[in-house]
Amino acid sequence: MSDPNDMPGHLARRFQQIAVAVFLAEVGDAGFDLTPVQYAALATIKANPGLDQVTLAGLIAYDRTTITGVIDRLVQKGLAERRASSRDRRARALEITDEGKRTLRRITPAVESAQRVMLRGLSAKEGEELMRLLRKAIAAGNELSRAPLREMQA
Amino acid sequence: MSDPNDMPGHLARRFQQIAVAVFLAEVGDAGFDLTPVQYAALATIKANPGLDQVTLAGLIAYDRTTITGVIDRLVQKGLAERRASSRDRRARALEITDEGKRTLRRITPAVESAQRVMLRGLSAKEGEELMRLLRKAIAAGNELSRAPLREMQA
DNA sequence: TACTGATAGTCAGCATACTGAGCAATATCA
DNA sequence: TGATATTGCTCAGTATGCTGACTATCAGTA
Numbered sequence: 001m002s003d004p005n006d007m008p009g010h011l012a013r014r015f016q017q018i019a020v021a022v023f024l025a026e027v028g029d030a031g032f033d034l035t036p037v038q039y040a041a042l043a044t045i046k047a048n049p050g051l052d053q054v055t056l057a058g059l060i061a062y063d064r065t066t067i068t069g070v071i072d073r074l075v076q077k078g079l080a081e082r083r084a085s086s087r088d089r090r091a092r093a094l095e096i097t098d099e100g101k102r103t104l105r106r107i108t109p110a111v112e113s114a115q116r117v118m119l120r121g122l123s124a125k126e127g128e129e130l131m132r133l134l135r136k137a138i139a140a141g142n143e144l145s146r147a148p149l150r151e152m153q154a
Numbered sequence: 155m156s157d158p159n160d161m162p163g164h165l166a167r168r169f170q171q172i173a174v175a176v177f178l179a180e181v182g183d184a185g186f187d188l189t190p191v192q193y194a195a196l197a198t199i200k201a202n203p204g205l206d207q208v209t210l211a212g213l214i215a216y217d218r219t220t221i222t223g224v225i226d227r228l229v230q231k232g233l234a235e236r237r238a239s240s241r242d243r244r245a246r247a248l249e250i251t252d253e254g255k256r257t258l259r260r261i262t263p264a265v266e267s268a269q270r271v272m273l274r275g276l277s278a279k280e281g282e283e284l285m286r287l288l289r290k291a292i293a294a295g296n297e298l299s300r301a302p303l304r305e306m307q308a
Numbered sequence: 309t310a311c312t313g314a315t316a317g318t319c320a321g322c323a324t325a326c327t328g329a330g331c332a333a334t335a336t337c338a
Numbered sequence: 339t340g341a342t343a344t345t346g347c348t349c350a351g352t353a354t355g356c357t358g359a360c361t362a363t364c365a366g367t368a
């Protein structure tokens with residue numbers, strides 16, 4: 001009964017572990033070197049050009065101290081840029097580079113394939129249900145982590 | 155449609171993030187300083203006294219290079235011991251200390267409370283279904299990570 | 309305008325996870 | 339038995355994630 005392997009927390013860890021491995025394998029096979037975290041950050045920068053780091057972190061529920069390193073690596077790979085914000089001298093305005101856009105476009109099939117592979121043990125219906133339950137549990141626990149999801153300010 | 159926040163991989167990451175935060179909060183409130191990973195390792199050592207590191211890693215699906223540091227910290231806290239194996243001079247036989255047993259016993263309510271909190275957005279039925287689907291997806295993907303779950307050799 | 313509080317970003321330190329390499333010991337088999 | 343392969347463990351290096359602290363800047367208010 002007190003088998004850690006049967007606790008929700010351990011299942012969460014294990015599923016995430018597999019999800020990351022599948023993502024890296026699919027993306028690696030396609031010839032790219034991008035982590036799940038870097039992918040989400042880059043895609044969100046593309047969708048919201050010029051946003052600052054704190055806003056980006058809120059949109060994908062990363063800690064603000066984690067996002068610094070993630071952006072460092074995107075910049076170092078030439079996929080994103082950190083510019084000075086025109087409105088706030090504390091903030092950095094994030095932009096995706098042309099190469100970042102190109103990478104994002106070409107990496108998409110591998111990313112989508114990874115999502116299918118990590119759910120391959122489930123029927124389509126079960127996959128949908130798993131995602132629904134995860135979304136529901138996550139919404140209820142959003143404020144319990146230091147890095148909650150935040151909506152974009154209009 | 156290509157919103158990272160709606161992909162299974164991102165939901166996995168987010169649920170795990172909340173699960174860890176809840177675990178640390180509940181266990182911390184109870185006055186203990188133990189991570190989810192350390193807890194699972196300690197509980198498994200208690201259930202299988204004398205096991206070696208590779209076997210322990212397999213029983214809870216940790217990477218063999220990760221388990222080294224985890225055990226280091228359990229030993230440093232006085233909760234576990236690394237002894238020489240009598241059967242194989244390469245291997246270390248892991249034992250739980252009396253203080254480790256005491257800690258495990260007293261920490262259990264907090265650990266169980268954490269499992270409830272991380273599912274608090276779901277009905278009991280939904281929580282069961284989420285766990286069933288996670289178990290199923292994990293079973294199908296077990297071999298896809300570097301650290302798959304391994305059965306105990308009899 | 310001067311003070312106060314909040315905010316954006318960074319940094320140091322710690323704990324998972326992984327890749328890949330290496331060492332020592334064991335197992336296997338020609 | 340002797341060569342080879344495998345296994346248990348560790349280490350260096352990299353990438354998340356977190357805690358807590360700090361600086362620079364901004365916003366609100368007396």
